[in-house]
Amino acid sequence: MNPIDPVLILNNFFLTFTSILFEALPWVILGTTLAGVVQEVPSRRSPAVMLALSTLIVTLFLSPFHRIEVLASYPPVALYALNIGGAIGLALLVLWLLWLAQPVVDYLMHLLGRHRFLAIAMSGFLGAVIPMCECGIIPVTRRLLRKGMPLSCCVTYILAGPIVNVVVLLTTYAAFAPREGQDGLTGQDMAPQMSGLWMMGLRAVLGYTVAVVTGVIAEFMHRRYGNALLTPLTMPSGLPVVDGDDALPLDLWKSVSNMAETALHDFVDITAYLILGALFAATIKVFLSNEWIAEQSKDHAILAILIMMGLAIVITLCSEADAFVAANFITLRPAAKLAFLVLGPMLDFKLIFMYRRVFRPRLMYTIIAAVVVQVFLYSLTTHLIWDNYPWKTKSDPTAQVTPAK
Amino acid sequence: MAHSHSHDKHTTFYVEQIFTIAACGAIAGVCILLYARNGLNGMLKSDQHLRVLFGGIGLLILVAIRAAHVWIAAGKAPAKAAAHNHSHEHHHDHDHDHAHCDHDHAHEAEADDQGVPPAFAQPEGHELFHDHAGHDHDHGWAPWRFALVLLPVVLFLLGLPAAGGPNTVNVTTIGDFDSHSDASGKGENFTIGFNQLEKAALNPEVRDNIAGTTVQLKGQYKSDRPDRFTLVRFKINCCAADAIPLKAVIMLDPDKATQFKVDPEKYRGKWVQIKGLLQFSSVPGSREMIPVIVLSPTSQAQLESELVKEVPPDTNPYSND
Numbered sequence: 001m002n003p004i005d006p007v008l009i010l011n012n013f014f015l016t017f018t019s020i021l022f023e024a025l026p027w028v029i030l031g032t033t034l035a036g037v038v039q040e041v042p043s044r045r046s047p048a049v050m051l052a053l054s055t056l057i058v059t060l061f062l063s064p065f066h067r068i069e070v071l072a073s074y075p076p077v078a079l080y081a082l083n084i085g086g087a088i089g090l091a092l093l094v095l096w097l098l099w100l101a102q103p104v105v106d107y108l109m110h111l112l113g114r115h116r117f118l119a120i121a122m123s124g125f126l127g128a129v130i131p132m133c134e135c136g137i138i139p140v141t142r143r144l145l146r147k148g149m150p151l152s153c154c155v156t157y158i159l160a161g162p163i164v165n166v167v168v169l170l171t172t173y174a175a176f177a178p179r180e181g182q183d184g185l186t187g188q189d190m191a192p193q194m195s196g197l198w199m200m201g202l203r204a205v206l207g208y209t210v211a212v213v214t215g216v217i218a219e220f221m222h223r224r225y226g227n228a229l230l231t232p233l234t235m236p237s238g239l240p241v242v243d244g245d246d247a248l249p250l251d252l253w254k255s256v257s258n259m260a261e262t263a264l265h266d267f268v269d270i271t272a273y274l275i276l277g278a279l280f281a282a283t284i285k286v287f288l289s290n291e292w293i294a295e296q297s298k299d300h301a302i303l304a305i306l307i308m309m310g311l312a313i314v315i316t317l318c319s320e321a322d323a324f325v326a327a328n329f330i331t332l333r334p335a336a337k338l339a340f341l342v343l344g345p346m347l348d349f350k351l352i353f354m355y356r357r358v359f360r361p362r363l364m365y366t367i368i369a370a371v372v373v374q375v376f377l378y379s380l381t382t383h384l385i386w387d388n389y390p391w392k393t394k395s396d397p398t399a400q401v402t403p404a405k
Numbered sequence: 406m407a408h409s410h411s412h413d414k415h416t417t418f419y420v421e422q423i424f425t426i427a428a429c430g431a432i433a434g435v436c437i438l439l440y441a442r443n444g445l446n447g448m449l450k451s452d453q454h455l456r457v458l459f460g461g462i463g464l465l466i467l468v469a470i471r472a473a474h475v476w477i478a479a480g481k482a483p484a485k486a487a488a489h490n491h492s493h494e495h496h497h498d499h500d501h502d503h504a505h506c507d508h509d510h511a512h513e514a515e516a517d518d519q520g521v522p523p524a525f526a527q528p529e530g531h532e533l534f535h536d537h538a539g540h541d542h543d544h545g546w547a548p549w550r551f552a553l554v555l556l557p558v559v560l561f562l563l564g565l566p567a568a569g570g571p572n573t574v575n576v577t578t579i580g581d582f583d584s585h586s587d588a589s590g591k592g593e594n595f596t597i598g599f600n601q602l603e604k605a606a607l608n609p610e611v612r613d614n615i616a617g618t619t620v621q622l623k624g625q626y627k628s629d630r631p632d633r634f635t636l637v638r639f640k641i642n643c644c645a646a647d648a649i650p651l652k653a654v655i656m657l658d659p660d661k662a663t664q665f666k667v668d669p670e671k672y673r674g675k676w677v678q679i680k681g682l683l684q685f686s687s688v689p690g691s692r693e694m695i696p697v698i699v700l701s702p703t704s705q706a707q708l709e710s711e712l713v714k715e716v717p718p719d720t721n722p723y724s725n726d
Contacts, residue, residue: 014560019448021557025436026453026460033463257474260467264429267464271432272550275557 009286017282021275023318024135024350028270030057031136036263038143040255046147047105048098052091054130058166059087116150120215123153124208127161133319134162134345135274138354139266145234145358151222155367156215158358162319162345163207172341173200175323194334194386199323199341206342206378214370221366229363231356269357277350281316288314301387304336305379309372312344313352319345335383343375422475424551430468431558436461439561602653602683602696612685622653622698623678623716631666632657636679654686655679655713658701665702667713678714 034053041049060083098105112119132140141154162168177196194202218229227235288311308329317325322344326337347368355364439445440458449457602622628634633656657665681698702708 015448018557018560022436022439022445022448022457023453025432026456029460029464033467036467253474257470260471260474263467264425264471267429267467268425268550268554272553275553 013282013286016285017278020278020281020316020318020350023321024133024274024278025271027133027136027318028139028267028274031132031139032263032266032270033259034130034136035139035143035266036259036261038140038147039262040259043147044102044106044109045099047109048095048102050130051098052095055094056087056091058131059090060084116152116219117216119150120152120156120219121212123156123215124160124164124212126157127163127165130161131165131167132161133168134158134351135270135318135354137161138351138358139270142234142266142358143262145230150219151227151229152215152219155218156211158211159214159346159367159371160208160211163211163342164204165319168319168323168345169200169204171320172203172323173197175327176200199334199338202338202382203323203341206338206375206382207345209378210342210346210371210374213374214367217366217370218363221363225362229360231358231360234358270354273353273357274350277316277348277353280349281314284314301333301335301383302380304332305339305376305383308332308336308340309343309375309379312340313348316348316350317344333383333386335379335386338382339375339379342379343371346371346375419475419479422471424548426468426472426475428551428554428558429464430472431555433461433464433468435558435561436464444561616683616685618683619680620683620698621678621680622655623676624653626672626675626677628667628669628672631668632659634667634669634672636677653696653698655681655698655700658699661702665705665708667700667708672713672715676716678716680712680714 034050037049037053038046112122127137130140137158141158144157145151145154173196175196176194176199222229308326312322315325322341326340329337352364352368355367359367436457440454440461445454445457622636624636624638626634627637633654636653636655657667679698679700681700684697684699686695686697700708700712702712
């Protein structure tokens with residue numbers, strides 16, 4: 001795309017900017033609302049409340065009314081109501097069950113509290129329980145930190161959450177599955193591709209590994225430097241947690257209002273930085289074309305990995321959408337796409353701005369360095385294994401030719 | 406804490422609260438209005454639109470709750486500010502209060518080098534002041550953040566990006582079967598969208614139905630060969646930032662490729678509308694089928710004026726749905 005018209009360029013700039021923004025905004029609103037809830041609900045009851053809310057999100061996401069184009073011609077209001085009502089009912093059921101099962105939850109929390117590294121390993125799966133993209137996770141994590149969740153677990157959750165996540169993994173599969181071996185009529189410069197399942201699996205495994213290793217690094221840093229690694233807003237209370245009482249706060253109106261205040265405060269805070277990131281990304285998008293990248297990185301596998309990592313940081317995509325963009329780089333080797341898919345949700349312009357609201361520079365740069373180095377190393381390893389995979393030609397689905405119709 | 410100080414903080418606190426409420430309310434309004442006016446069409450894929458609506462409604466509810474509370478509190482507060490602080494402390498849970506105190510002082514200690522021990526220096530928790538005090542030291546009363554947050558609102562009021570107006574028209578005429586192209590009733594000669602081509606290519610039944618019809622397609626020319634080129638349009642998967650190029654292959658009828666040619670120099674980078682016979686072909690070394698549109702010109706002039714016609718570029722480079 002080479003738009004020459006400055007008006008067109010400007011319009012594209014605003015289009016990119018607003019689309020990044022409005023894509024992320026619902027998640028920010030969800031995240032900050034959850035952050036408000038985390039702030040108000042007693043810590044002991046948080047798992048139950050969070051799980052109930054995540055049930056609501058997953059049900060609404062998977063439910064058919066979400067596919068609005070199916071129903072666009074005739075919006076059946078009753079169906080909407082049934083769907084939303086059902087989701088809320090299911091969430092309440094989960095809440096009630098977990099309320100009853102509080103001793104089990106307590107025991108598990110106690111167990112995780114004693115085994116830090118087990119807790120870090122489990123935090124990597126937290127995203128699978130509460131499916132949100134990166135913009136929603138940051139405000140929630142900030143409040144979780146204040147509530148006393150260990151720093152290392154939060155780092156792991158922030159990094160793994162947007163990847164090890166039902167919604168994101170399903171879209172990854174959906175993006176790669178129909179593209180197995182596709183490349184226009186100029187098939188000669190096509191790189192051997194992985195199947196959708198492989199891409200999905202490797203994305204999850206690599207993302208999880210990077211997150212857990214970075215979490216462990218953060219743990220050792222925290223042991224050395226303590227809470228000086230955090231911004232004041234995220235600093236956990238120095239006091240022992242005193243809200244162990246079972247009941248929800250008695251004054252419902254007050255706590256709802258407090259929740260709204262926390263949510264709105266966090267919303268303004270996060271959105272300001274989201275907008276900064278989106279402005280950055282939109283500026284760069286004006287000067288960048290995907291074809292240029294594909295050209296540059298066609299022949300050099302290692303360079304391609306680095307370029308795709310840079311691209312992931314620069315174009316600031318939502319982890320729900322980036323798989324489609326990666327899948328479109330048909331001339332690229334799978335390892336480079338994998339680097340893009342794993343790094344993108346962990347590090348991009350909007351996230352750099354948002355991380356600044358959570359971590360002090362020392363920790364932030366450590367996390368960034370750890371993530372970048374790991375993603376590069378793992379992608380390189382994947383590349384070396386994949387390119388020398390002895391059975392590749394036999395099992396490669398692209399090797400089978402379907403006769404022309 | 407000095408009384409005068411408290412009053413100062415009080416005013417700033419309310420100003421900030423009002424700004425927060427106003428900014429969030431404006432964003433919520435923009436979300437809902439964008440949805441209602443189909444302003445999201447050029448930006449996001451259609452299944453994301455409902456999310457924006459729900460997000461806006463959720464935000465509006467939060468704003469309403471908060472506004473009501475601040476309204477009530479503002480009525481009470483000036484009369485008995487001090488009493489209010491204390492009364493609050495008893496109501497509110499301790500963790501909340503102390504977390505905020507800690508926050509203030511941790512920062513104060515860092516900023517002013519006072520070395521105040523955190524958490525205990527200021528035992529009263531202020532329900533109404535806590536966040537304000539935080540702001541005072543953390544990032545101050547920071548109007549720049551509100552300015553940033555209001556940027557999308559300003560853009561919306563300016564009608565930028567030009568998505569609600571001409572773009573949507575283009576999107577519908579390009580993206581869907583065009584009703585005002587001639588002979589659309591017969592389905593023999595219709596304008597087809599790239600997304601339909603892509604979907605059709607993936608589905609054998611649709612492929613059978615649609616193959617062999619004469620179609621019109623509009624996109625950006627791209628090629629180095631006289632007998633074969635591609636048209637490119639962008640497709641949105643989630644938002645405009647993740648737009649990916651969709652390609653259709655256009656080739657001259659092999660029998661006529663020696664007589665006629667589509668000069669790459671003439672068309673390079675331009676937008677063209679083409680008209681030809683839709684076929685599907687398998688990709689060498691793959692199971693994938695891709696759409697191929699075959700041009701059968703009768704003369705070079707007809708080829709250039711009718712089959713590969715130069716058209717003005719769309720203001721919206723994206724092909725939706």
